[in-house]
Amino acid sequence: MTTIRNIVLVHGGFVDGSGWQGVYDELTRDGFRVHVVQNPTLSLEDDVAVTRRALDALDGPAVLVGHSYGGVVISEAGTHPNAAALAYIAAFAPDKGESVNTLIADPPPGAPVPPILPPVEGFLFLDRDKFHGSFAADLPDRAAAFMADSQVPWGVDALGGTVTEPAWRHKPAWYLVATEDRMIPPPAQRAMAERSGATVVEVIGSHAVYVSQPAAVADLIRQAAA
DSSP, rough: OOOOOHHHHHHEEEEOGGGHHHHHHHHHHHHHHEEEEEOSSSHHHHHHHHHHHHHOOOSSSEEEEEEEEEEHHHHHHTSSSSEEEEEEOOOOOOOOOHHHHHTTOOOTTTOOOOBBOOOOOTTEEEEGGHHHHHHOOOSSSHHHHHHHHBBBBBEHHHHOOOOSSGEEEEEEEEEEEEEEEEOSOHHHHHHHHHHOOOEEEEEOOOHHHHHHHHHHHHHHHHHHHH
């Protein structure tokens, strides 16, 4: 089998694609061609279209990678013929008819509650003062503060967007569980990974594991590419 050389990275809510820089550096050093999608996170339909355009532009198969809400995007966009494998990084992996809203509707008892502020004009933000502890607990103070202060508004329509046919039912999947995640509970991550039939790796890290541990994330993507 030939190793896949294209990687497409899809970010989640509240952040943009720049958080992938460490993973990008790891993979490009190995000769991979890495594409970073900049989703507007206004609606799932729009983000899927943006991701599909990135896949359209490739010269061959790719590993499609999603962090957090990006997992919803790749579950819908991953039916694209250029998506050969899927990699979920502390991500939602919804089934048909599911959305972020349905997946977070019934949290496990005692699970941390993400400090999402009430919507303003259809957009969500995380409480700036609680961002570090909830989203990026394993990052230095200044790095977490920068992420908190550069948040991307997350459209409520994106959370309500439902998956029509999950790509993981048709493509091989890998899943990195962040064991110290306070945004998506690790038990929920494990359940979604098991349901999708994914090859699972667990890493001690926060929800921002793709920023704090890029080498571990890149290792999982390399497995998917092989």
